[in-house]
Ligand SMILES: Nc1ncnc2c1ncn2[C@@H]1O[C@H](COP(=O)(O)OP(=O)(O)OP(=O)(O)O)[C@@H](O)[C@H]1O
């Protein structure tokens with residue numbers, strides 16, 4: 001038996017487990033999405049693309065999708081902008097750098113549900129310290145603020161990762177181009193815009209892909225903080241799909257929507273990838 | 280033009296530059312030469328303004344610049360790894376310093392054209408750095424450094440990332456450009472041959488200090504320390520004693536020296552000639568054909584002498600040979 005076969009054999013248990021917990025559900029959901037299966041009427045008859053057509057005509061699904069798009073744009077944009085700012089600040093020399101570094105990475109170390117619970121308390125309309133300070137705003141109960149509040153909590157957690165990745169990016173940049181720019185007479189701001197930022201482009205684009213995927217499937221924060229409410233103000237698409245499957249018991253409909261979301265995400269990733277590899 | 284006065288710079292416990300004083304004259308090609316880690320780059324960065332000295336003063340055109348940031352100094356800089364802006368074309372790179380000065384686009388275009396012509400890169404304006412060879416990239420970097428019309432050009436090992444052939448070609452052009460523009464150049468290299476070929480004067484550095492400062496001829500022909508003698512050029516250091524103007528080993532040698540006491544004479548390989556009545560007799564240990572010359576290692580009186588011959592000479596390892604000595608040789612006193 002050759003070394004290659006030994007290697008394959010050794011990888012087999014892992015692959016089997018992976019196949020069972022990832023591959024099987026994916027495949028099962030795909031099959032279900034072509035049937036009319038619900039928990040109330042377990043019927044496996046092939047119905048073609050019916051459930052996909054229905055999904056695309058479902059105003060609640062489209063609303064959830066639009067909301068998610070808005071949410072992704074908001075959170076990803078803010079996360080990258082703030083992450084870049086933090087990374088640049090952490091890249092400077094100042095006292096107690098280690099402490100600041102730790103503070104910035106802290107949110108990343110907390111589970112999303114924990115983050116949700118912490119902010120639920122901070123923003124609680126009667127008990128929350130922040131709500132008290134700004135004069136009784138009901139952050140999650142008021143349809144005008146709910147989505148933005150949710151997004152801010154999300155950004156608060158996600159910004160750690162972006163900041164650290166960008167900081168690593170900044171540290172790995174060659175220092176000579178920047179120095180050349182200074183000798184050429186650039187101000188720090190000009191040097192940042194015209195030299196540092198373009199050099200960081202690959203890192204920024206990679207983060208854009210990662211964060212888009214992370215935010216597109218936001219579910220835990222919605223579950224902990226708003227349950228999609230008030231009304232449908234924070235009914236993001238992954239939460240809507242969850243409700244369709246496990247509250248509406250319509251497994252085949254939810255599977256179809258899940259696959260539509262997956263398809264959309266893949267289109268986005270491919271588009272980003274094009275951007276990334278074009279130069 | 281550039282004066283360093285007792286300049287010192289340390290990083291933590293490492294003293295990178297340890298009391299360097301030197302003056303680069305206007306229009307001069309001045310080289311800092313030394314082995315890795317001797318503080319050449321740090322010295323250059325002090326002149327550029329990327330570092331500030333802990334002690335001493337840097338002056339450019341007679342004006343103290345210790346507190347002046349790089350952009351305030353009349354300098355241009357070329358780096359070992361080119362340091363071009365990868366997101367800009369050749370044109371964009373060279374135009375960068377001009378556009379920062381908000382020159383009208385018409386003037387920018389004319390000037391970039393002139394600069395690119397100067398470094399023989401016409402027609403490549405639209406290329407990106409990654410589409411150029413190393414030599415071409417360094418030409419772009421040179422054009423960019425010249426764009427601001429600096430008084431002093433600082434170059435940190437600009438040729439060491441290039442192939443031998445391109446290196447020599449660009450070396451010649453660099454010298455020509457510097458002559459034509461009358462620019463003062465402060466050049467850093469660890470390549471002694473490059474230093475000898477390019478420089479008007481050389482400062483040989485060691486452990487953050489200037490070991491010897493002089494013209495290439497002075498450095499090569501009269502090294503003042505063993506370190507310089509070993510670092511610059513090829514040769515053999517023969518231990519012995521200087522007495523009454525002559526060199527002695529177990530017997531007096533027919534070689535005039537200056538100085539008294541124990542020390543070494545430096546014999547360059549091109550100064551030793553085979554001669555039927557030569558003073559030394561030895562056996563060829565190794566004969567290496569180098570194209571333009573034949574390099575021998577000749578063992579005689581317990582010394583291994585390097586000798587360069589015409590490549591046509593028919594000498595083989597194992598042959599016995601008599602060698603004539605030069606009339607005079609540099610004598611370097613033994614270090615305490
Ligand atoms: N930013 C820095 N931090 C700490 N030590 C440094 C720094 N820059 C240089 N040094 C140290 O200072 C000394 C001189 O460094 P420098 O770069 O000037 O040497 P060099 O002569 O240019 O060497 P090379 O030929 O390898 O480029 C070295 O011991 C180096 O390790």
Ligand SMILES: [Mg+2]
Pocket residue numbers: 319320321435
């Ligand atoms: Mg160096």
